[in-house]
Amino acid sequence: MASEHSVLKQLHPLVRPYVERVLRRGNVGVCMGNLRISDVKSGRPTLTQSKEPCGDRFKIYIPFAGDSLKWEVIFDSCQPSNPPDFIFLGENGNFDPDIEKLENLTQWDPENPESLVLVLEDLLREYRCYQRQLIEGYSRLQFEYSSLQGMEACDDVEVHMGNRLPGTLDSPVNFLIRLPIDLSPIPQYLVKDDPGEDLAVLLAKFHNSEGSRVTPQLFLSPKVEHALGDNTALRIPRFPTGGCLMDYVPQVQDFLQKQIDHIVEGYQRRREYVAAFISRFGGSVLEYDAESFTKLSLVLEWNEFFFVLHIELPSRFPQDMPVFTFQSCYHLSKTNGEPYISVQKSYPYSPRWTGEEMAQRAKLFILDFIPQFKKVSVSSNKL
Amino acid sequence: MAAVRLGGSVFSALSFQQVCSHSDQVGLLFGEVSVRVKDSISDSQINSKTTEKTICVLSHLPCHLPLSSSLTTESINKAITEVACDREKHIVGWYRFRRNSSPEPSLWERIIHRKLSETLKSQENMLFWLFTYQSSGTVSTHVTDYTLYQQKDRRLQAIPHAVVNLGDTSHDHYRMSSAGALSTDLGMLGVFKKYRDRLVDGEGQLCEVSIMNQMNSALQAQLMGLCDSVHQGEKEASVLEEEVAQLQSVLREAMEQKEQQEPSVLIPEKVDISKIEQHQTGDVAGDVRDIAMETDEDNSPFAVQLRQIAEQTKGVTTEGKKTPKMDRKEVKKESEPRTRRKSRKSSSSETEKGEEGDLFSNLVSEMRSKVQTPGNQRQHSRQRGSRQIQEEEPMESSMSENIDSGTDVETEDSQKSSQSTIKNEDVQVVSSDDETDMEQEPSSSPVF
Numbered sequence: 001m002a003s004e005h006s007v008l009k010q011l012h013p014l015v016r017p018y019v020e021r022v023l024r025r026g027n028v029g030v031c032m033g034n035l036r037i038s039d040v041k042s043g044r045p046t047l048t049q050s051k052e053p054c055g056d057r058f059k060i061y062i063p064f065a066g067d068s069l070k071w072e073v074i075f076d077s078c079q080p081s082n083p084p085d086f087i088f089l090g091e092n093g094n095f096d097p098d099i100e101k102l103e104n105l106t107q108w109d110p111e112n113p114e115s116l117v118l119v120l121e122d123l124l125r126e127y128r129c130y131q132r133q134l135i136e137g138y139s140r141l142q143f144e145y146s147s148l149q150g151m152e153a154c155d156d157v158e159v160h161m162g163n164r165l166p167g168t169l170d171s172p173v174n175f176l177i178r179l180p181i182d183l184s185p186i187p188q189y190l191v192k193d194d195p196g197e198d199l200a201v202l203l204a205k206f207h208n209s210e211g212s213r214v215t216p217q218l219f220l221s222p223k224v225e226h227a228l229g230d231n232t233a234l235r236i237p238r239f240p241t242g243g244c245l246m247d248y249v250p251q252v253q254d255f256l257q258k259q260i261d262h263i264v265e266g267y268q269r270r271r272e273y274v275a276a277f278i279s280r281f282g283g284s285v286l287e288y289d290a291e292s293f294t295k296l297s298l299v300l301e302w303n304e305f306f307f308v309l310h311i312e313l314p315s316r317f318p319q320d321m322p323v324f325t326f327q328s329c330y331h332l333s334k335t336n337g338e339p340y341i342s343v344q345k346s347y348p349y350s351p352r353w354t355g356e357e358m359a360q361r362a363k364l365f366i367l368d369f370i371p372q373f374k375k376v377s378v379s380s381n382k383l
Numbered sequence: 384m385a386a387v388r389l390g391g392s393v394f395s396a397l398s399f400q401q402v403c404s405h406s407d408q409v410g411l412l413f414g415e416v417s418v419r420v421k422d423s424i425s426d427s428q429i430n431s432k433t434t435e436k437t438i439c440v441l442s443h444l445p446c447h448l449p450l451s452s453s454l455t456t457e458s459i460n461k462a463i464t465e466v467a468c469d470r471e472k473h474i475v476g477w478y479r480f481r482r483n484s485s486p487e488p489s490l491w492e493r494i495i496h497r498k499l500s501e502t503l504k505s506q507e508n509m510l511f512w513l514f515t516y517q518s519s520g521t522v523s524t525h526v527t528d529y530t531l532y533q534q535k536d537r538r539l540q541a542i543p544h545a546v547v548n549l550g551d552t553s554h555d556h557y558r559m560s561s562a563g564a565l566s567t568d569l570g571m572l573g574v575f576k577k578y579r580d581r582l583v584d585g586e587g588q589l590c591e592v593s594i595m596n597q598m599n600s601a602l603q604a605q606l607m608g609l610c611d612s613v614h615q616g617e618k619e620a621s622v623l624e625e626e627v628a629q630l631q632s633v634l635r636e637a638m639e640q641k642e643q644q645e646p647s648v649l650i651p652e653k654v655d656i657s658k659i660e661q662h663q664t665g666d667v668a669g670d671v672r673d674i675a676m677e678t679d680e681d682n683s684p685f686a687v688q689l690r691q692i693a694e695q696t697k698g699v700t701t702e703g704k705k706t707p708k709m710d711r712k713e714v715k716k717e718s719e720p721r722t723r724r725k726s727r728k729s730s731s732s733e734t735e736k737g738e739e740g741d742l743f744s745n746l747v748s749e750m751r752s753k754v755q756t757p758g759n760q761r762q763h764s765r766q767r768g769s770r771q772i773q774e775e776e777p778m779e780s781s782m783s784e785n786i787d788s789g790t791d792v793e794t795e796d797s798q799k800s801s802q803s804t805i806k807n808e809d810v811q812v813v814s815s816d817d818e819t820d821m822e823q824e825p826s827s828s829p830v831f
Binding site for chain 1: 402404405406407481482483484485487488489490491492493494518522525537538539540
């Protein structure tokens, strides 16, 4: 954000609105990545640049199919009504879109701040067509792309042919596939910045046009990544030798779905468990984790003996049983001077019980255990 | 692909204009396209024609080309007409200048180039000259890049070009064709046309060059003439040499015959006086002694004279270049100019020998007169007229000298005098005087 602010500060006032909209709404492409702007320069003589911000040309980095496109956008601050000019760096002049298909460019509206965003969308659309034309010369790649287009398991595909490998006539090709998975049940992940839209994309990197070596990578949005763990923990299946994306993508999708289902189920069960305890011990609830439902603390009383009960639910709940921690309100431990606690990890439990059942059984266990806890707390500890 | 030449003045004017501009610039390039067919003949191929196309950029003009949706053929035509009214056929391309951007053609530039080529109907030759500018962060270094592009395979590709720099002295050969940097201003072209007739003839060649060629040809002809005359002179000289040799052999034979017939004749053996003087005089002396010895018994006055002659010749051979015994004062005249004296000094050795030789020659001539032979008569006549003969035919005088050994010294002297005659008239006069004196005073000769 600080870099975006500095970029906007260097721009000419007449050019600034367009760029501001690009930074705000410029999420384009399959991965919906943010566009990045840098290298703000001016077309005016050097001496006049220092007096006022007059930047009217800059470089824009667009994420596309695992790579980053580098385009140069040129305005003319002396003639701001003119549409911008574009230089497609790294394309060697091969990307030459038809001007007739760029309506937002030919009918440039200088009054509309969204104009630049619309022009970029048009250009990216033409760029995707251009990349598709590039792989038409390779039968294997063409087959992969056409097969993905017809799949339901494939929501959107971007293909990008990189620069030619040194010493060969081959070029690496990236396939970026957006997996159509419902990620809404995943628990909320509250962060300071906007985590963005939830999505999962699969990047298949073909090291050559024959597809003899393919490297898959799964990219997740921040919420999904937090829920499932980072990419290293999530081991996706290996790409089979001689296989094709048409078969591999559904495998990855099923695997991911299972993981998500597991995560969602655990979340649901935790929530149910905590809800059951709250309903049973409503007035005794001290605090609980309302986001992921992993902790619960209760203040209970038995024969005028008050104690605190902390319940921790593991990540693999309900397979793993919750941990009960009894804490005394009166006595301190002789060893560390803190309130005396007693951790209980084994008690009657079954993962097949419902939350209500678990709460009931937990209550019985507490009633059985608390006299012993009181005795130990009083005799061996100090006030 | 056509070769592109950019005028140095165009380049500098464009650069200056762009440095001073406030924003990006667009304009048109004017010039000419010339095609030259080169036909080269080699050992392997008699005809090898190559076509060379050259595009010369000679001037430029800023122009406002619309970079918007209104970029149509009509709008481009209108923009061109506003700027270049009747110079559309001289348009060879267009240029764009933009600061702080990459030196690659942009999207609009490609579109404009295509539209411009379609409008002007010159797809292949249309040029696009791109200028970019960058400066360092401290504004201490400013870099201007320029690249020339041309449409090829539906893409703008960079092409090689040459900026005509008149101050470039690296060329070590003459230009066979125009450098393509001429001005297209009508006034300048009119001046060139006006003076062209004076410098160039009807065939397109420089006048001075043809004049020099003619002079060279004339000099060559003159040289050939001189060679012919030298050759002719050498031929004549060789003919004359052969003739002289023949005559010498004839005389030699005649002398031999005469000796065989009349051995008592006191004629010393002839010696080739032209070669060795002393040898001649020595031989003569020897002969005379022999003759004197033969006639010694008689003690005739003739024999006495012979003995004296022999002694004299012996003295001549031994003394070499001593001063003559003859009293020079008798011969010397008061009115002789210094030059004569100088010439006399220079030829003193010659005159000394000549004086002694004169005595002997006189004696011999007297003796010969007693024995009159045709050859001797001829010899005498030759001696008398030695002056004339010497002037005209110095070879004949030497020949006569070879024939008569008795007069070898005299002939030698006459030869030398003849040489001096040729060189200096005064010497000739002196020698002639000497001869005259000698002839005039035969009786006063101290020897006899």
